[in-house]
Amino acid sequence: MLCIIFFLPVWHVAMGSISDPLKVASTSGLYLKPLGKATLGGYKLIMQNSTILRAYGNTIIYVVASTALGLFLNILAAYVMSTKGLLFGKPFALFIVFTMIFSGGLVPTFMVVNKLGLMDTRWALIIPGALSAYNIIIMRTSFAGVPGEMLDAAKIDGASEIKVLTKIILPVSKSIIAVIVLFYAVQHWNAWFNAALYLQKARNLYPLQLTLREIVLQSTENSIIADADGQDVMIFRPLIKYATIMISTIPMMALYPFVQKYFVTGVMIGSVKG
Amino acid sequence: MKSTKPTNYVKTPFGQRLKRDFKNHWQMYLLALPVIAYFLIFSYAPMFGVFMAFEKYQIKKGIFGSTIVGLANFRRFFMSPFFWRLLRNTLLISLYGLLFSFPLPIIFALCLNEVRNKKFKKTVQTISYLPYFISVVVVVSILFDFGKANGLITNIATFFGWDGGAVISSSKWFRTLYIGSNLWQHLGYNSIIFISALATVDPTLYEAAKIDGAGRWKQTLHVTLPGIAPTIIVLLILRLGQIMGVGYEKIILMYGPSTYETADVISSYVYRVGILDADYGYSTAVNLFNSVVNMVILCIANFISRKVNETSIW
Numbered sequence: 001m002l003c004i005i006f007f008l009p010v011w012h013v014a015m016g017s018i019s020d021p022l023k024v025a026s027t028s029g030l031y032l033k034p035l036g037k038a039t040l041g042g043y044k045l046i047m048q049n050s051t052i053l054r055a056y057g058n059t060i061i062y063v064v065a066s067t068a069l070g071l072f073l074n075i076l077a078a079y080v081m082s083t084k085g086l087l088f089g090k091p092f093a094l095f096i097v098f099t100m101i102f103s104g105g106l107v108p109t110f111m112v113v114n115k116l117g118l119m120d121t122r123w124a125l126i127i128p129g130a131l132s133a134y135n136i137i138i139m140r141t142s143f144a145g146v147p148g149e150m151l152d153a154a155k156i157d158g159a160s161e162i163k164v165l166t167k168i169i170l171p172v173s174k175s176i177i178a179v180i181v182l183f184y185a186v187q188h189w190n191a192w193f194n195a196a197l198y199l200q201k202a203r204n205l206y207p208l209q210l211t212l213r214e215i216v217l218q219s220t221e222n223s224i225i226a227d228a229d230g231q232d233v234m235i236f237r238p239l240i241k242y243a244t245i246m247i248s249t250i251p252m253m254a255l256y257p258f259v260q261k262y263f264v265t266g267v268m269i270g271s272v273k274g
Numbered sequence: 275m276k277s278t279k280p281t282n283y284v285k286t287p288f289g290q291r292l293k294r295d296f297k298n299h300w301q302m303y304l305l306a307l308p309v310i311a312y313f314l315i316f317s318y319a320p321m322f323g324v325f326m327a328f329e330k331y332q333i334k335k336g337i338f339g340s341t342i343v344g345l346a347n348f349r350r351f352f353m354s355p356f357f358w359r360l361l362r363n364t365l366l367i368s369l370y371g372l373l374f375s376f377p378l379p380i381i382f383a384l385c386l387n388e389v390r391n392k393k394f395k396k397t398v399q400t401i402s403y404l405p406y407f408i409s410v411v412v413v414v415s416i417l418f419d420f421g422k423a424n425g426l427i428t429n430i431a432t433f434f435g436w437d438g439g440a441v442i443s444s445s446k447w448f449r450t451l452y453i454g455s456n457l458w459q460h461l462g463y464n465s466i467i468f469i470s471a472l473a474t475v476d477p478t479l480y481e482a483a484k485i486d487g488a489g490r491w492k493q494t495l496h497v498t499l500p501g502i503a504p505t506i507i508v509l510l511i512l513r514l515g516q517i518m519g520v521g522y523e524k525i526i527l528m529y530g531p532s533t534y535e536t537a538d539v540i541s542s543y544v545y546r547v548g549i550l551d552a553d554y555g556y557s558t559a560v561n562l563f564n565s566v567v568n569m570v571i572l573c574i575a576n577f578i579s580r581k582v583n584e585t586s587i588w
Binding site for chain 1: 295321373401412420500527557561
């Protein structure tokens with residue numbers, strides 16, 4: 001019963017996306033099966049639509065670049081935090097944790113990004129928000145679980161601290177790295193707000209979620225899909241809406257079964273120490 | 275490299291310790307450098323930027339050149355006709371949210387715990403996490419679809435005697451839709467921690483309860499619930515600590531002028547005034563007020579958590 005509730009809205013959209021467009025416009029309520037003859041017309045229009053395709057490409061760039069940057073910094077921070085005996089270990093930890101408790105807020109952050117000249121560039125979506133203190137803490141907890149004897153042995157053998165990280169800690173931490181990648185990737189895939197904030201003039205840099213917002217929530221469909229043939233587009237409008245929702249959600253859904261196990265582990269580590 | 279844990283730290287003077295620490299760990303500090311730089315720029319610089327709250331900030335003059343106006347921005351906010359509405363909406367959305375979205379994951383976890391069929395249990399769990407991966411934009415899109423004039427939720431509401439048209443643009447329905455969709459999205463995710471807490475309850479306690487003649491319900495009441503009580507208390511305290519922190523992302527997507535009355539919260543107001551109306555100093559003041567209250571509540575919550583359970587978040 002609960003399962004049905006969790007699944008139903010997704011099903012509704014999936015069915016809506018392949019229904020007969022004229023029937024969708026005139027029918028209310030829930031779609032349990034395609035209305036009328038099933039059609040892929042909505043998807044076809046999307047595939048011809050340069051705005052949506054470009055947004056899709058943009059999102060992939062942002063997810064990959066931002067996750068890579070975030071993961072890199074995240075590993076460094078977690079390694080330093082998990083190392084015992086550093087004179088500045090505690091201040092460093094405080095320095096990071098404090099960012100979780102207090103933030104300058106929306107407008108001052110906006111000003112900083114503005115001053116750095118990142119406005120209306122891809123960097124504005126890649127750099128700010130790439131690193132999260134919360135994920136550092138999760139990774140730190142996991143790194144701290146690597147047996148100290150292993151590290152000491154390596155150091156006695158003359159391994160430098162950077163070598164210890166790359167040769168010992170990283171190879172045994174594959175699952176936590178998967179968790180963190182998952183957390184960052186999902187976050188960036190679904191992000192829209194920073195784009196709305198920092199890309200005020202550069203519409204061609206919009207990620208998929210922001211384009212989706214415009215299509216579905218701000219009913220500016222016409223401007224977005226103006227490059228397609230007029231009459232067809234008007235009829236297919238509702239389908240484009242559903243189909244865009246589907247193509248923006250499917251990658252995460254497809255990924256999910258594979259990463260499910262890691263996901264649960266990550267949430268658990270996070271909640272124990274978070 | 276030398277041993278990293280000298281035992282005579284206490285006796286050596288600070289300067290010497292500093293020198294040795296850097297000699298032993300210079301690579302560590304090198305690694306820390308990019309992270310420090312990142313947080314300095316994107317977290318600490320904005321914190322410094324809250325001085326805007328005390329200024330009549332103008333972009334051209336910058337933070338050092340703008341006129342300082344003291345607490346005028348704060349006074350303006352407290353005197354504003356929106357102040358009470360924003361405070362009320364923020365607290366109500368938080369409290370109602372807590373009322374529903376806190377106990378339900380626990381109940382869900384308890385129900386799952388009673389399911390004996392492993393495979394079925396696993397499937398239900400998997401499906402229940404699924405909505406967590408869906409983006410806010412998509413969730414709100416579906417909400418608009420269900421809440422439009424002839425949408426599913428509106429139809430159901432009309433069946434029960436509602437006659438106000440599309441529920442999505444009615445201020446009476448905003449909280450219900452907001453909290454309901456949050457629940458849909460996060461129920462499974464929030465239950466993970468309780469499910470894992472349930473797994474740690476000692477099975478021998480159940481055996482003992484069975485011998486004493488306790489049925490399923492009695493077992494739940496006297497064994498399971500006390501077993502996960504510490505987890506529940508800690509999470510509850512933490513949730514209470516975030517009571518003023520209603521995020522803006524979903525609100526901004528969902529609300530409109532017709533629903534401001536119940537939907538507008540402090541953070542969404544900051545966005546509207548600060549970014550859309552470019553009233554920088556004032557909106558920073560509003561935000562600062564919110565952050566400070568948040569921080570105080572969080573510290574109190576953490577303090578209580580430490581007292582009650584010897585568990586704290588830092």
